[in-house]
Amino acid sequence: MKTYILIIEGDAVSGYSAYFPDVLGCVTAGDSLDEIRRLAAEALALHLEGDTAPPARSLAEILADPEVASDLDGSELYVPVAYDAEQFAAA
Numbered sequence: 639m640k641t642y643i644l645i646i647e648g649d650a651v652s653g654y655s656a657y658f659p660d661v662l663g664c665v666t667a668g669d670s671l672d673e674i675r676r677l678a679a680e681a682l683a684l685h686l687e688g689d690t691a692p693p694a695r696s697l698a699e700i701l702a703d704p705e706v707a708s709d710l711d712g713s714e715l716y717v718p719v720a721y722d723a724e725q726f727a728a729a
Contacts, residue, residue: 639722640694644678646715659706660694682721691723
């Protein structure tokens with residue numbers, strides 16, 4: 639099992655968007671934080687379906703990445719999302 643860091647941006651007024659910096663192109667959006675967390679796990683599973691899951695970095699490693707850090711303004715939330723390839727392969 640791997641745990642990917644989800645970066646959530648936005649607010650309750652305008653809505654939320656989120657992305658996984660370790661899974662390029664895997665994004666989601668929603669009206670609430672609960673919705674984002676639920677949709678993120680689904681988006682991750684669908685995005686990686688049939689592919690080899692890329693390496694997952696820790697939050698510290700992600701924040702130390704200049705490409706990621708340059709896009710952050712300090713208002714983001716960081717949420718770990720578990721991904722188990724075997725669980726989704728069996729489904």
